[in-house]
Amino acid sequence: MEIERKLREIEAFLEAKTQKNLSKGELWIHLEELYQLCKELYEQASIDFLTGLYNRRFFEKELELCVERAKRERCVFSLILMDLDHFKSINDRFGHLAGDEVLKGVGKLIRESIRKVDIPARYGGEEFAILLPGTSFEGAFSAAWRLKKKLREYQFGTEEKPIRVTASIGVGTYRPLNGTSAQEFLSEIDALLYQAKEKGRDLIMPERESPTEDKALEGISFEERQALKGVWSYDDKHY
Amino acid sequence: MMISITSGKGGVGKTSFAVNLALALSPEYRVLLVDADLGLANVDVMLSLAPQVTVRHVLLEGRSIKAAIIKSGYGFDILPAASGVVELVQPDSEMKGALELGLRELDNEYDLLLFDTGAGISPVVLWFNCLAAYSLVLYTPEPTSITDAYALIKVLSRDYGQKNFFLLANQASQKEGEQYYVHLTRVINRYLGLSPYFLGSVPKDPELERSIRLQRPLLSFKRESKAAQAILKVGEELKPFFQKESLKAAVRF
Numbered sequence: 101m102e103i104e105r106k107l108r109e110i111e112a113f114l115e116a117k118t119q120k121n122l123s124k125g126e127l128w129i130h131l132e133e134l135y136q137l138c139k140e141l142y143e144q145a146s147i148d149f150l151t152g153l154y155n156r157r158f159f160e161k162e163l164e165l166c167v168e169r170a171k172r173e174r175c176v177f178s179l180i181l182m183d184l185d186h187f188k189s190i191n192d193r194f195g196h197l198a199g200d201e202v203l204k205g206v207g208k209l210i211r212e213s214i215r216k217v218d219i220p221a222r223y224g225g226e227e228f229a230i231l232l233p234g235t236s237f238e239g240a241f242s243a244a245w246r247l248k249k250k251l252r253e254y255q256f257g258t259e260e261k262p263i264r265v266t267a268s269i270g271v272g273t274y275r276p277l278n279g280t281s282a283q284e285f286l287s288e289i290d291a292l293l294y295q296a297k298e299k300g301r302d303l304i305m306p307e308r309e310s311p312t313e314d315k316a317l318e319g320i321s322f323e324e325r326q327a328l329k330g331v332w333s334y335d336d337k338h339y
Numbered sequence: 340m341m342i343s344i345t346s347g348k349g350g351v352g353k354t355s356f357a358v359n360l361a362l363a364l365s366p367e368y369r370v371l372l373v374d375a376d377l378g379l380a381n382v383d384v385m386l387s388l389a390p391q392v393t394v395r396h397v398l399l400e401g402r403s404i405k406a407a408i409i410k411s412g413y414g415f416d417i418l419p420a421a422s423g424v425v426e427l428v429q430p431d432s433e434m435k436g437a438l439e440l441g442l443r444e445l446d447n448e449y450d451l452l453l454f455d456t457g458a459g460i461s462p463v464v465l466w467f468n469c470l471a472a473y474s475l476v477l478y479t480p481e482p483t484s485i486t487d488a489y490a491l492i493k494v495l496s497r498d499y500g501q502k503n504f505f506l507l508a509n510q511a512s513q514k515e516g517e518q519y520y521v522h523l524t525r526v527i528n529r530y531l532g533l534s535p536y537f538l539g540s541v542p543k544d545p546e547l548e549r550s551i552r553l554q555r556p557l558l559s560f561k562r563e564s565k566a567a568q569a570i571l572k573v574g575e576e577l578k579p580f581f582q583k584e585s586l587k588a589a590v591r592f
Contacts, residue, residue: 176500236469236499240463242432275498320490327526328489329482 106137148222150200151207159221159229163282166231170276178240178273179285180230181293182247185266185301189225201267202256209254213247214313235275242302244271252302268296269304340454340581341442342505343375343471347487349458349478352509353379355551356541356570357455358411362558363574365414368450368581370410373425373442374420375467376457383419384410387554395421397441398434403567404441413559416449429463439470460491468495473580475505475538478523480515485523496531504535507573516540538576541569 104272113130146158154162166177184190184206191199203226210220210228217230232240248269257263274285292305299305320328344357361372374382374394383390388402389434396402404418430438446452454467468474474495478488488506495501502515506523508516518535527533550557557567567573 137485175502176498234500238435238469238499239468245432246436273498280375320486320493324489324526324530325486327529328486328523 103137103140106133110134110137148207151203151222153207153210153228154219154221156221156223159219159223159231160282162219162221162231163286166233167274167276167285169233169284170274175234176234176236176273176275178237178271179289180231180232180240180244180247181223181270181289182228182230182244182267183221183225183269183293183297185268185297187265190263190265191195194257194261198257198261198263202263205254206251206267210247212318213250234275239272240271240273241304244269248302248304256273266302268293269300270294271294271304272308340450340473341446341454341467341471342445342473342577343454343456344475344477344489345454345456345464345468346458346477346484346487347374347460347491348478351477351484352541354385354459355557356457356507356509357453357479357566358385358556359558359570360574360577361415361453362413362556363376363571364451367578370415370451370453371408371418371445371449372415373418373452373454375454375463376507377463378422378424378426379457380420380422382417382455383587385551385554386413386417388412388417388419388554390417390419393419393421394438395424395427398427398430399424404438404445408445413556414415426467426501429461435457435463435466442470445472447522452539460487460494464491464569465499467497469499471501472538473503473505475507476535477509478519479509480511480519485519489523489526492527492533492535495530496533502533502544504533505538505577505590506514506535508540510539510543512542538573539569539571541566 110130110133146154148155152181163179164301184202187199187202190202194209203222206228207220207222208322210230211212214220214230217233219233221229221231223229233242237305248267250265252264255262256265270289272285272289272292274280280288296303296305299307344353344360346353358374359369364370369487372382374380377394377398380393388409388411388463390407392402392407397407398403400551408418409417427434441451454465454471456464458464474492476488476492478484490569492504496504506520508519517540524535524537527535542565544557544564546561546564547557547566550561557564558570562565
């Protein structure tokens with residue numbers, strides 16, 4: 101509301117400008133207001149201005165929402181964290197402008213590789229995050245795998261000065277029954293990303309698509325087994 | 340629309356049910372039966388077919404998926420699997436990616452893709468179930484089959500986001516099938532928070548056993564038999580769901 105009012109004031113001011121001469125003082129006041137307005141808008145923005153992806157603040161809010169939704173609806177979602185390898189050396193060798201171009205290009209590649217329901221964000225300097233609602237580990241892993249492949253094959257920079265980029269990736273699936281918080285889940289995946297860096301970069305962790313085998317096939321609990329027993333013991337009573 | 344026919348436990352009659360269901364629906368719908376046990380073909384054996392090109396040529400030699408489709412001779416089409424090809428038993432991400440693209444393309448050309456999955460809860464079985472809009476879980480009235488059906492539903496719903504289940508009692512009288520359904524659903528509801536839809540029971544039938552030995556679908560020569568009638572009824576139960584398309588269109592890659 102405040103923003104809308106200010107906008108209207110500045111609009112009126114711009115219209116008035118053509119009609120009468122304004123004093124320098126008035127001009128300063130409006131400039132000051134304009135600056136405040138931009139600052140406010142910037143603070144409220146959910147977009148990362150360089151890449152056009154969502155920014156970290158928006159991503160963190162969405163992550164919280166995903167966790168809440170997963171708990172409520174007993175559904176899963178996945179998270180991909182991706183960090184460009186040796187990005188600093190790109191900045192050093194080709195300059196910051198070229199570095200920014202690479203970030204923009206990666207943003208575009210990410211947007212092209214995901215579905216509309218997914219939430220891509222620039223999480224940090226050269227770190228990206230993608231939330232994949234309703235997606236199991238296998239789906240997320242294959243998305244990460246494709247993204248990594250595309251990135252590795254893509255040529256940034258110019259014909260004369262090609263820039264190649266690889267990325268290290270951590271992937272994981274949130275399982276509501278584990279009861280982890282958004283923050284815990286995020287650090288889990290971040291640890292995987294770190295492992296991918298440690299292991300030599302240009303890697304996805306976990307390395308193999310070993311879906312749930314360990315966790316999911318842990319099977320059914322004693323209570324469930326007891327309850328299921330009722331299913332066939334019922335039978336005995338009636339035949 | 341894609342529906343997977345699956346069971347957890349093997350030997351509960353998935354393939355013969357799948358073949359007959361495809362036949363029951365094929366006059367009205369364009370049906371493609373996909374032999375989803377990629378490395379251990381079943382469907383072609385069940386129908387005594389000898390496909391020249393199989394999913395093996397598609398995934399390992401880059402043939403187009405359409406080149407592998409054959410006519411069953413009973414009104415529906417088949418995407419045959421390979422027999423005894425180890426690499427296909429657990430396909431890697433690249434193969435699955437290619438297969439998914441192919442299946443999605445075929446999904447536009449057919450009204451219905453039925454996946455006849457392999458037994459167990461191997462990654463590829465789970466993968467096919469995720470791809471499908473609905474998982475049709477078969478069980479027979481015996482403890483191991485019920486436990487495995489429950490375990491499969493649990494894994495699929497908890498870790499793979501599949502929420503849409505049909506239950507079908509095979510080799511069970513109507514009464515048996517229903518009682519098991521009521522109780523199984525109670526457990527599923529309580530622990531997994533889901534309410535699967537009951538499609539009915541297909542009774543044991545000597546005619547069905549005979550049809551398997553003859554390698555011909557029961558519905559193609561004994562429509563009046565008990566099992567055939569039950570399967571036709573299941574087909575009718577399913578039809579209303581075909582309208583509600585794209586229920587999970589965008590959930591997976």
